[in-house]
Amino acid sequence: MKFELIIDTESEEKVVVHAKKEGALTEEIKRLVQAASTELLGYRDNEIVRLNPNDIHCICVMENKIYALCEGSRYSLRQRLYSLEETLPECFVKINQSCLANTKQMERFDTSISGTLKIRFKNGHIDYVSRRQLKAIKERLGI
Amino acid sequence: MFRADSLKQLKKGWVFSMNKYLKEFLHRGLMFGGFGPIVLGIVYAVLEGTIENFSLSGFQILVAIVSVYLLAFVQAGASVFNQIESFSVPKSLLCHLSLLYVAYVSCYLINSWIPFDINFLLIFTAIFLCIYFVVWTTVFVSLKIASKKLNARL
Numbered sequence: 001m002k003f004e005l006i007i008d009t010e011s012e013e014k015v016v017v018h019a020k021k022e023g024a025l026t027e028e029i030k031r032l033v034q035a036a037s038t039e040l041l042g043y044r045d046n047e048i049v050r051l052n053p054n055d056i057h058c059i060c061v062m063e064n065k066i067y068a069l070c071e072g073s074r075y076s077l078r079q080r081l082y083s084l085e086e087t088l089p090e091c092f093v094k095i096n097q098s099c100l101a102n103t104k105q106m107e108r109f110d111t112s113i114s115g116t117l118k119i120r121f122k123n124g125h126i127d128y129v130s131r132r133q134l135k136a137i138k139e140r141l142g143i
Numbered sequence: 144m145f146r147a148d149s150l151k152q153l154k155k156g157w158v159f160s161m162n163k164y165l166k167e168f169l170h171r172g173l174m175f176g177g178f179g180p181i182v183l184g185i186v187y188a189v190l191e192g193t194i195e196n197f198s199l200s201g202f203q204i205l206v207a208i209v210s211v212y213l214l215a216f217v218q219a220g221a222s223v224f225n226q227i228e229s230f231s232v233p234k235s236l237l238c239h240l241s242l243l244y245v246a247y248v249s250c251y252l253i254n255s256w257i258p259f260d261i262n263f264l265l266i267f268t269a270i271f272l273c274i275y276f277v278v279w280t281t282v283f284v285s286l287k288i289a290s291k292k293l294n295a296r297l
Contacts, residue, residue, distance in 0.1 A: 106297055109290035113232045115282045116225045117290055128226055134289065141296040 001025070031104075034089035042068050042075025049075060053089055057105040057121040061098035071123050093140045095119060096130040103140060168223045172216035179215025180208045203254075210250045217246040244271060 001019070015033045019026050032054075042051045056068045059077065066077040066084070077084070085092070085100060095101045107120045109129070117129040129137060191197045199207075221242050224235040248267065251257045257267050 103297075108297065109293045111283065111286045111290045112225070113236065113283070115279060115286065117286050138289070138293065141293060143292050143296060 031089055031091055038087050038089060040068065040077060040079070040084075042077060044073065044075050051075060053092070053102070054104065057102055057123045057125060058095075058127065059084055059088075059092075059100040060127065069121070069123060069125050090140075093133075093137055095133050095137060096128060099127050101127070164223050164227055167226070168220035171223065172220035175219035176212050176216035179211040179213075182215075183207055183211045207254050210253050214246050214250045218243060221246075240275060243275070244268070247271060 015029065017026055017029055034053075036052070038053055040051045040053065040056075042049045051068055051070070055070050057070060059066060059068050059081065061067075061081060066079065066081060067074045068077050079087075081098070081100065085094060088100065091103045092100045093103055101119060101121070105122050107122045110118045110120060110126075112118055117134065118126055119129060120126050187199070221239050224230065224239045224242075227235060230238070248264070248271075251267065252259055257263045
């Protein structure tokens with residue numbers, strides 16, 4: 001596949017891919033473009049940080065606030081979870097009613113002896129998968 | 144002063160999370176509690192069709208509907224124990240099992256489906272534990288298979 005970059009300050013910015021069929025590369029390009037166009041503003045103490053969705057492991061409701069959990073830090077978000085669900089890239093999937101997970105940042109799924117499925121993220125955070133969302137997660141991961 | 148503040152914060156956090164689980168318990172109970180009387184109605188319909196002169200008084204039906212609704216409410220809500228992070232696995236399993244056991248035994252005794260006799264209670268307990276174990280094993284194995292498949296896709 002050839003790569004061509006055209007710098008044009010006048011036109012609308014867009015990425016066009018000509019491919020024979022969809023594959024891992026087109027999926028990755030799609031994910032990167034979607035992530036770049038949906039940057040979020042994260043708030044921590046007195047600082048405001050521009051967050052790239054690819055760096056977010058999961059977005060959870062904690063103590064009635066929405067937090068984006070990244071590698072070693074968490075940022076408060078001002079949007080509602082349902083609006084984030086609509087705007088975030090496809091790699092984000094709802095795992096329970098108060099958490100959106102980035103499939104690219106999942107480390108592994110674990111079955112607990114209490115009969116629940118849990119996800120361990122690469123940053124060490126663990127959250128449970130509700131049975132209602134299991135089907136959606138399977139579909140998102142191509143099962 | 145700092146210690147007192149920290150304790151206050153901890154207590155506030157614990158109360159908040161417990162309120163969250165209580166709300167979740169009530170939410171699940173309200174969502175699925177209504178299925179209990181539906182199942183009861185089906186069972187009574189089958190009994191009426193198979194047993195001659197099967198009849199119940201209005202009061203017996205009322206007690207059965209209310210108690211089975213509460214049983215289904217508790218059964219649906221009890222699944223929240225599995226999600227309380229501060230509970231260890233044995234603790235959450237024990238809470239789930241004991242709450243279901245108390246709910247089932249109370250419901251069966253109130254409706255006189257089993258007599259108030261130690262021998263019957265022991266048999267009921269053994270059957271209850273067997274069914275609980277079978278259901279738990281089925282859920283655990285199916286989740287284990289699902290997690291294996293999901294891990295292969297990560």
